[in-house]
């Protein structure tokens with residue numbers, strides 16, 4: 001090496017050290033040096049319960065405007081929908097099971113899946129908890145804690161002969177945990193009963209969540225085998241139970257996983273490319289890991305990610321020194337852009353969403369898309385299940401809209417007060433408001449209605 005090349009090499013190395021990321025014609029190139037690994041977050045947290053989906057200030061804000069009649073009509077309407085929900089009704093009958101079975105029931109001792117009981121009862125516990133907070137009516141509080149006490153006394157396991165029980169551990173885990181997180185602010189919950197519910201959630205749900213996120217069902221699968229939703233619901237559950245039980249290690253695990261985890265719930269894997277909006281609104285749109293799979297799952301990914309970000313942000317209110325807890329802000333508001341992509345592709349012209357017949361806002365061919373190789377040349381033992389996605393999936397599920405958009409729109413536009421960037425999440429929120437909640441008529445009785453907590457217009461909407 002001559003003197004000249006040594007100088008050039010030195011300059012290049014110095015440049016690489018000074019800049020960890022550089023933009024060129026191929027996009028942003030990560031120039032992080034080996035050994036320059038981000039330090040994991042090992043924070044201690046302050047927990048002002050409730051501190052998962054919503055805090056006391058959120059409940060005070062909504063209750064005050066409902067009480068004095070100043071709430072926007074859509075908020076009043078969704079509150080009425082919640083009061084009318086069959087799950088919130090005083091006569092609702094809950095049905096705890098010894099085992100929650102989701103997936104192949106072989107070997108579980110049950111003739112088939114029964115997770116619907118947990119799905120409906122967890123939603124009922126959550127809806128009654130919301131209603132108690134917003135009405136002050138102790139009948140709802142007693143109903144909510146009775147459901148959880150009885151489940152904790154009965155259920156010992158989540159099981160199946162395949163991976164699907166992990167979805168129940170995630171979806172129902174974070175629904176029960178959010179109900180318990182709200183209800184632990186109720187004086188009438190016997191301390192021993194509350195402790196029993198907490199240890200039940202840790203033992204039966206959180207242990208599965210952690211196992212899934214760490215191992216992804218063992219050595220037969222690569223870490224990216226399970227689509228983003230599998231990670232996301234388990235992340236929601238583990239975070240919610242961590243907050244409920246004031247477990248700093250659990251919260252830190254999710255903070256680190258969200259930013260640098262191995263699976264598709266990590267933001268680096270969940271987002272597969274960022275583009276300027278081809279309709280020239282000036283917003284940026286980000287492809288979701290499931291955008292080429294189908295729109296029902298891409299929409300679920302956005303909705304569950306919104307729930308996850310909202311929980312982390314609530315905790316962030318009392319822990320602002322831990323900037324990585326603001327998942328919404330991560331990677332230059334990447335979650336907002338991911339919402340924009342999915343909203344844009346699932347919106348129609350016209351005024352309604354679910355039953356709309358108008359033309360789509362955009363054609364599939366106009367949607368920018370980075371080729372996505374799912375389990376191609378990966379370390380999965382089965383090498384025959386991979387797929388290469390070359391365009392956004394224009395499938396029958398296109399136009400499927402889940403509750404969750406109010407979280408994204410109101411967070412970025414109203415809580416953060418950004419002036420732009422949320423063009424399509426605003427449009428989709430405006431169309432479907434009030435967005436409804438888990439298990440009401442709008443989203444039907446199927447499991448998709450219970451994957452996310454819902455009731456975003458009631459709790460988030462700011463005119």
Ligand SMILES: [Zn+2]
Pocket residue numbers: 221222223224225375376378379380
């Ligand atoms: Zn794989």
